[in-house]
Amino acid sequence: METLSANDAKTKFGDMLMKVQRTPIQINKNGKPVAVVISMDEYQSTEALKLRLLQSRAAKAVEDINKDDLTDGEQFFNELESGQHD
Known part of the structure; x- marks a missing residue:
């Protein structure tokens, strides 16, 4: 599973939406996992x-x-x- 910082997820949102169609993406804030983004x-x-x-x-x-x-x-x-x- 790919991991992005919350800041990277914010600044690369469009790219993240494309990637999440293939695999879930974990979002970390201050180095700790806080969310997972998955496709519909x-x-x-x-x-x-x-x-x-x-x-x-x-x-x-x-x-x-x-x-x-x-x-x-x-x-x-x-x-x-x-x-x-x-």
Whole structure:
């Protein structure tokens, strides 16, 4: 991934827009990463993937409810906090 300083991103904005069509670009400010610029196609693909994941999890929840395969609320939140549902 290419990296630009915030100042370079500002002064070379048009060039950055062209490059970002091929690969994401990390923007650093004071030497620290603060943003990543991606193409609209990449953004839409990412959003579609997130939606499919959410739909899959919702479908699984409906299946569990229909099978009466329910989890105790406290147990679920303990599992959630421990990262089991990530």
